[in-house]
Amino acid sequence: MKKNNKSALAKEVVIFVMPLLILYFIFFILPFFMGTYYSLFNWDGISKTKEFVGLKNYIELFTDDPDYFKSMVFTLKYVVLNVLATNILALLLALIVNSKLKSSKFLRTCFFLPNVISMLVVGYIWRFVFNQGCAAIYEITGWDFFNTSWLGGGNVTVVAMVIVATWQSVGYIMIIYLAGLQMVDTTLLEAAAIDGATWFQKFRNVTFPLILPSIGVNLFMVLSQSFRLFDVNLSLTGGGPGRETMGLALDIYTEGFQNNRMGYGAAKAVVLFVIVIAIAILQLRLTNSKEDA
Amino acid sequence: MGKAKKIRWTIYEIIMIVLAVAFIFPAWIVLTNSFKPLGEILSDTFGIPKSLFLDNFSYVLENMNYPRIFLNTVTICVCAIAVTVVLSAMCAYRLSRWNNKISKVILLVLMASMTVPFQSIMLPLVKICKNLNLTNSIPGLILILVPLYCPMAVFIYQGFIVSIPYEIEEAAQIDGCTRVQTFFKIIFPLLKPATSSIVVLFTLQMWNDFTLPMIMLQSAEKKTITTTVYAFFSSYSMRWDYALTSLTLSAVPMIIFFLFMQKYIISGIVAGSVKG
Structure with missing residues (x-):
C-alpha cells in the first residue's frame, strides 16, 4: 500500500512538475552554466576548437x-x-x-x-x-x-x-x-x-x-x-x-x-x-x- | 475658507491635468506626425495635421508586411502564454502541496532566476538553439519563452494556491476524480484571478519584447512587430514620415489593450511586486 502511494506520488510529480522543469533546465540552467564554461576559453563561437585560457578573459576585462x-x-x-x-x-x-x-x-x-x-x-x-x-x-x-x-x-x-x-x-x-x-x-x-x-x-x-x-x-x-x-x-x-x-x-x-x-x-x-x-x-x-x- | 480651499484645489487639479498631458506629449507628436508628409513634419512639428494624409500608412503597412508580423506576434503571445500558464499552474500547485525540502529548493531556484539578467544567458542560449535547430522558428521561440516567463507565473500562482483549502480537493477525490482531473476541473478554475493577472502582464511583456525575437528570428516573414520596427528604422533613419508611422503602428495595439485592460494590468503589477 505504502509502495503504491509512493509510485503514485512519483507519477504525479512527473506529470505536474517535470514538463516545466525540463524546459527550464534546457533553456535556462544549461545556458547559464555553459556561459560560465565558455568564459574560460578563447573562442569565436563558431569554430570547432576552442583554446582554454583559464581566467585570462577576466584579467583582460579588468586590467x-x-x-x-x-x-x-x-x-x-x-x-x-x-x-x-x-x-x-x-x-x-x-x-x-x-x-x-x-x-x-x-x-x-x-x-x-x-x-x-x-x-x-x-x-x-x-x-x-x-x-x-x-x-x-x-x-x-x-x-x-x-x-x-x-x-x-x-x-x-x-x-x-x-x-x-x-x-x-x-x-x-x-x-x-x-x-x-x-x-x-x-x-x-x-x-x-x-x-x-x-x-x-x-x-x-x-x-x-x-x-x-x-x-x-x-x-x-x-x-x-x-x-x-x-x-x-x-x-x-x-x-x-x-x-x-x-x-x-x-x-x-x-x-x-x-x-x-x-x-x-x-x-x-x-x-x-x-x-x-x-x-x-x-x-x-x-x-x-x-x-x- | 471653504471657498478659497475649493479654488486652490481646482487650480491644483488643472495644473496636474496639464502636466499629465505634457507627459504623454512625445507619444502624441509621434502619432500626429504620422499623418503628415515629410515636409510638414519638419516645418510644423507640433501642429495638428493640415489634412488627413494617409500615404505614410499605406506605404508602411505594405513595406513592413504589417498583417504578417502582427499575426506572428499574436501567435507567439497566445501560444507562449497559454503553455506558460498551464505548466506554471500545474508546477506551482504540485510544489506547494508537496511542501517538503525538494519542493522548497525548486521554488527557491525558480525565484532566484527572476533576478538573472537575460543578457547573461543569451550567448549560450543561441548556441543551444542552433544545435537543436530551433533558431529562425516561431515554435522554437515559443518553447524558449516558456521557461523565461515561468518563474514569475509560478511565483504568483504559488501565493494564490496556499489560500485554497485542502478540503475541496479531498471532496473531489472522494467523488472519484483523479489528481489530474481535480486540478483541471477544480483547482485551475479557482486560480482564475491569478491567471488573468498573469495573462495581461505577460501579453504586454511578450508583445514588447525585443532582444529574444531579434536573436532568434532572422527571416523577415517570421519577425515580430518590434524586430521589424528595428530593421525598418535602420533603413529609414532619414525618413521621419515612414519611421514615425512604423512607431505608431507598433505602439497602438498595446495602447488599446491597456485602455481596456487597465484594471487587470494594475492588479497584476501589484501581485508581481510583493516578493522578498
Whole structure:
C-alpha cells in the first residue's frame, strides 16, 4: 500500500512538475552554466576548437580593456541617476494620483501609458523628440537649452537616456507606490491633521515611515533593471558615438554577435550576472535584518 | 475658507491635468506626425495635421508586411502564454502541496532566476538553439519563452494556491476524480484571478519584447512587430514620415489593450511586486 502511494506520488510529480522543469533546465540552467564554461576559453563561437585560457578573459576585462572600463563607468552613472530619477518621480506621481482629485484616474492612465510601449519604440520616439522636437522648440524659443546635442555623447547623453528610461518605467513603479500609499491608515493622517500638521509634516512623519517597504522594493527593482539597460540603449544611441554610450548589456551582445568573441562576451555576461546577484543578495539581507529587528 | 480651499484645489487639479498631458506629449507628436508628409513634419512639428494624409500608412503597412508580423506576434503571445500558464499552474500547485525540502529548493531556484539578467544567458542560449535547430522558428521561440516567463507565473500562482483549502480537493477525490482531473476541473478554475493577472502582464511583456525575437528570428516573414520596427528604422533613419508611422503602428495595439485592460494590468503589477 505504502509502495503504491509512493509510485503514485512519483507519477504525479512527473506529470505536474517535470514538463516545466525540463524546459527550464534546457533553456535556462544549461545556458547559464555553459556561459560560465565558455568564459574560460578563447573562442569565436563558431569554430570547432576552442583554446582554454583559464581566467585570462577576466584579467583582460579588468586590467587591459579601456573600452570595457568606459562601459562600466557609463553604466554606473546611468544606474545611479536612473534609480534616483525614477523613484523620486514615481513617488511624486503616486502622491498626486492618490490625492483626492476628480481626475486621478485620468492622471494615472496618462502617467502609466508610456509603460505599455516597447522600450525599443520608446527609444525611437525620443530620438525624434531629441532631434526634430528640440530643434523645433529651439526655433520657436531660441533657448540654447534646446539646441543641446542630446545624443552626441558625454554626460548629456547619459541624462538623455535616463529621461527616456524614466519616462517609460515611472508608471510601473508609481503603481507599486500607489499600492503602498493606499495601505496607509487614513485615520492616522486625520489625527495628524487635527493636531495641526502641515502636508509636509504628515508626509514625513506618517506616510513616509509606512511606505518604507515599498521604497525598498522599488529601489532594488529599478536598480537591477537599470543594469539590464539594452533596448533603449540600442534604439536611442546604438552605443555611439563610437563606443561612448555602450552599456554593459549591449556590450555583451556586440561582443558575442558582432565581434564574434564568444569567450570574452561570456566573461562579460558572468560579470553582469555577479553584479545583479550581489544586489539581490544585499536586498535579501537588508529586508531580513529589518524583519529580525 | 471653504471657498478659497475649493479654488486652490481646482487650480491644483488643472495644473496636474496639464502636466499629465505634457507627459504623454512625445507619444502624441509621434502619432500626429504620422499623418503628415515629410515636409510638414519638419516645418510644423507640433501642429495638428493640415489634412488627413494617409500615404505614410499605406506605404508602411505594405513595406513592413504589417498583417504578417502582427499575426506572428499574436501567435507567439497566445501560444507562449497559454503553455506558460498551464505548466506554471500545474508546477506551482504540485510544489506547494508537496511542501517538503525538494519542493522548497525548486521554488527557491525558480525565484532566484527572476533576478538573472537575460543578457547573461543569451550567448549560450543561441548556441543551444542552433544545435537543436530551433533558431529562425516561431515554435522554437515559443518553447524558449516558456521557461523565461515561468518563474514569475509560478511565483504568483504559488501565493494564490496556499489560500485554497485542502478540503475541496479531498471532496473531489472522494467523488472519484483523479489528481489530474481535480486540478483541471477544480483547482485551475479557482486560480482564475491569478491567471488573468498573469495573462495581461505577460501579453504586454511578450508583445514588447525585443532582444529574444531579434536573436532568434532572422527571416523577415517570421519577425515580430518590434524586430521589424528595428530593421525598418535602420533603413529609414532619414525618413521621419515612414519611421514615425512604423512607431505608431507598433505602439497602438498595446495602447488599446491597456485602455481596456487597465484594471487587470494594475492588479497584476501589484501581485508581481510583493516578493522578498
